[in-house]
Amino acid sequence: MTKTRDNHFVAQWHQKGFIDAGEKLCYLTRRDIVRNGQNETIYSKKWRTPAQQFYRKDLYSTFFGDEVNDDIEQKLFGPIDDSGSKAIRAFSTNDQSQWHNNFESFFTYLDAQKLRTPKGLDWIQSKYPELSQLSLMTEMQSLRSIHCTLWAEGVRELVSAENSDVKFIVSDHPVTIYNYACPPDSLMCEYPSDPDIALKGSQTIFPLNKNRCLILTNLEFAKNPNAVDPLEPRTNANRVRQSLVNTIEFINSRNLTSEEVTKNKLYYQEQSRVCGCWERRVALSRTRNNC
DSSP states (O other): OOOOOEEESSOHHHHHTTSOTTOOEEEEEEEEEEETTEEEEEEEEEEEOGGGSSEEETSSOEEETTEEEOHIIIIIIHHHHHHHHHHHHHHTSOOHHHHHHHHHHHHHHHHHHHHHSHHHHHHHHHHSTTOOHHHHHHHHHHHTTTTHHHHHHSEEEEEEOTTOSSOOOOBSSOOEEEETTSOTTSGGGSTTOOOOTTBTTEEEEEEEETTEEEEEEOHHHHHOTTSSOTTSBOTTOOOSSOOOOOTTOOEEEEEOOHHHHHHHHHHHHHHHHHHOSTTEEEEOOSSGGGO
16 A cells, blocks of 8 residues: 655645635745855745645654554544544634534644644654654644643634735644734744743634634733733643633624735744744735736
């Protein structure tokens, strides 16, 4: 049986949500080089299909001698991606019954997506030095749902770019954590770290497709952002516990302007510039002239 060794850390079906059928994606690539003793940053654009980008050979493979094992790809991320694709489609609609039916699958997929990228795996490696590939995959599996409870307890908002000429983009690390007290060049944002989602001021941004984006905000910050310390842990910040939440309680009324969507895109690109998250970001548009 053929082994799957080209491991997509952003699923092809997710990337396809940012283009129309038959279109290609415009990938913005960043490289830092040294030229004549000076540090330089070079950006380039390439038009590719989703199958051609956001993968790395043997990212999830484990090895027993010369034998390659792809169980992580097939038996872990296979089912997560299957249920995750249905959940993304559900939350791309306004059907609350679909939200309820796919609520758990959605957050399971979201949490796995945060840790399965090269940056996410590097973050795990930074906490547990000298992990072997097998140990790294084991640790990833044990951590892949650590954010679900805190996310589900927060204020959940779905924002739209339907009426905007500028659309949302996706990146090589699409689950972005934003805390206004942690600029991209701060210690908390130093690669491969992000501001902790348990901090009151931390917000999670996740584009579902080109027209819809999820924003998750801690309740205390959402109620009164000017009265809380954004770097203070939220109340009951314990991650490993059960919780009771309303599965259809999402704010779903905001249509962003082109200017507001552009600000989101510029933040993604600034994170790439400072953190160098696998050196690649995706800029998506309807026409080549807009990329």
